[in-house]
Amino acid sequence: MNLTTSTHHHISGTVQCPGDKSISQRVLIIGALMNQEMTVDGFLHGEDPLSTMNALNQIGAGITIDEKGLVYLCKKNHTFQNCDEPLNLGNSGTGLRLMLGLTSGIGLNLSFCGDESLSSRPMSRVINPLTEMGANIKSSNGKLPISISATSLQKQYIYELPVASAQVKSSILLAGLASGSVVEIIEPIQTRDHTERMLNNFGANIEISSKDGKNIIQLSSSNQLTAKNYKVVGDISSAAFLIVAALISKSSGLEITNVGMNPSRTGVLKALKKMGANIEVKNQRLESGEPCADLEVKRSKLKGVELSGEIIPNIIDEIPILSIAAAFAEGETLIKDAAELRVKESDRLQAISDGFSILGIAHKSFDDGISIMGSSKRLCIEEPIFIESHDDHRIAMSFLIAGLKCTKPITVKNCKNIFTSFPNFIELISSIGYKLEK
Numbered sequence: 511m512n513l514t515t516s517t518h519h520h521i522s523g524t525v526q527c528p529g530d531k532s533i534s535q536r537v538l539i540i541g542a543l544m545n546q547e548m549t550v551d552g553f554l555h556g557e558d559p560l561s562t563m564n565a566l567n568q569i570g571a572g573i574t575i576d577e578k579g580l581v582y583l584c585k586k587n588h589t590f591q592n593c594d595e596p597l598n599l600g601n602s603g604t605g606l607r608l609m610l611g612l613t614s615g616i617g618l619n620l621s622f623c624g625d626e627s628l629s630s631r632p633m634s635r636v637i638n639p640l641t642e643m644g645a646n647i648k649s650s651n652g653k654l655p656i657s658i659s660a661t662s663l664q665k666q667y668i669y670e671l672p673v674a675s676a677q678v679k680s681s682i683l684l685a686g687l688a689s690g691s692v693v694e695i696i697e698p699i700q701t702r703d704h705t706e707r708m709l710n711n712f713g714a715n716i717e718i719s720s721k722d723g724k725n726i727i728q729l730s731s732s733n734q735l736t737a738k739n740y741k742v743v744g745d746i747s748s749a750a751f752l753i754v755a756a757l758i759s760k761s762s763g764l765e766i767t768n769v770g771m772n773p774s775r776t777g778v779l780k781a782l783k784k785m786g787a788n789i790e791v792k793n794q795r796l797e798s799g800e801p802c803a804d805l806e807v808k809r810s811k812l813k814g815v816e817l818s819g820e821i822i823p824n825i826i827d828e829i830p831i832l833s834i835a836a837a838f839a840e841g842e843t844l845i846k847d848a849a850e851l852r853v854k855e856s857d858r859l860q861a862i863s864d865g866f867s868i869l870g871i872a873h874k875s876f877d878d879g880i881s882i883m884g885s886s887k888r889l890c891i892e893e894p895i896f897i898e899s900h901d902d903h904r905i906a907m908s909f910l911i912a913g914l915k916c917t918k919p920i921t922v923k924n925c926k927n928i929f930t931s932f933p934n935f936i937e938l939i940s941s942i943g944y945k946l947e948k
């Protein structure tokens with residue numbers, strides 16, 4: 511599915527932010543493990559959470575969705591079961607890494623597969639610690655296909671994260687939770703803490719402290735979780751596309767309601783504000799243990815900034831759209847310490863650079879980042895432009911937003927992966943004044 515942008519647009523209105531992908535996946539996994547009745551409202555009906563749901567149902571979870579989109583977790587009389595068919599996690603790194611933790615902890619015999627992108631992504635980062643915990647995992651050089659066979663895990667495990675990854679942290683916590691092991695994780699740089707918050711919300715015995723500037727996350731072996739109906743807040747990573755659209759284009763102001771404001775995810779707002787963005791945060795509240803708010807965004811003059819160090823894990827999913835904001839900001843933006851971008855759904859540093867080269871946006875790439883020479887002027891398009899999405903949802907949406915600053919329509923190729931994280935992107939963006947043609 512190719513998408514072509516339009517040149518007549520005026521961004522305005524009020525929209526509701528789609529549900530958070532990370533939280534939607536976690537609530538299914540933790541909810542299934544609790545084995546109690548519970549509903550989930552605001553769930554993201556994207557391909558990634560749905561592939562996690564299918565995988566959980568394959569091992570006997572019995573999760574259902576009603577016609578209004580409300581998700582039901584039920585109480586089963588039997589425990590989880592092995593499955594001969596591989597669990598297919600599609601495009602979802604979170605789904606695969608978290609399910610590996612959960613199912614190693616339960617002790618099942620299973621195999622896992624995924625799409626081409628997921629099959630090329632590194633899984634040793636979870637296989638190694640899970641194996642140290644006692645799991646029996648076979649992989650193809652640390653990649654899919656992966657199979658696990660039932661074993662019981664050690665009663666106690668301490669691990670210091672070598673990469674700043676919430677997926678690795680969560681995989682180990684879920685393995686510990688499912689096996690009843692005591693787990694201590696040392697996290698040198700803060701990553702998103704949705705798993706910790708959710709476990710706390712359902713009454714787990716989890717404590718977070720800090721020592722020598724590192725987070726220490728301790729999960730005890732005895733956890734009596736109690737289900738309660740859950741409300742998923744909106745995904746700030748999806749909101750980021752709408753925010754940048756309103757900042758860089760002709761816009762009379764955009765309101766985005768129900769945006770997740772977890773401090774481990776709001777780096778994108780900090781970065782944009784440093785660039786000069788006019789974003790007002792209103793109605794701050796808490797939903798199921800997660801902060802959320804409504805945002806009011808006004809067209810702004812942006813300037814280049816440096817983004818490096820501790821903020822990087824916090825903005826890791828927003829760097830593609832921040833790069834588009836940087837391309838239309840005055841001056842240089844320097845992004846460093848972001849080598850993790852090379853092992854996301856695509857090599858995102860390469861994908862951004864390729865798109866910029868086609869659009870004529872001056873930039874320099876390095877191993878762990880990119881420097882972008884921005885200008886607030888519209889890009890003068892003289893011949894038909896086709897940009898590769900690299901089969902990556904965030905690259906596709908980022909370059910579609912760049913189309914707002916082009917003098918003629920541009921086409922982004924192979925955009926179907928947008929459905930993994932933002933299934934109503936085309937309708938929502940059209941409702942605020944920007945039409946995309948299939």
Ligand code: S3P
Pocket residue numbers: 531532533604674675676677678680702826827850
């Ligand atoms: C996620 C964590 C991040 C992020 C991904 C979702 C999660 O990945 O990029 O989109 O839900 O835990 P890493 O943990 O690999 O950094």
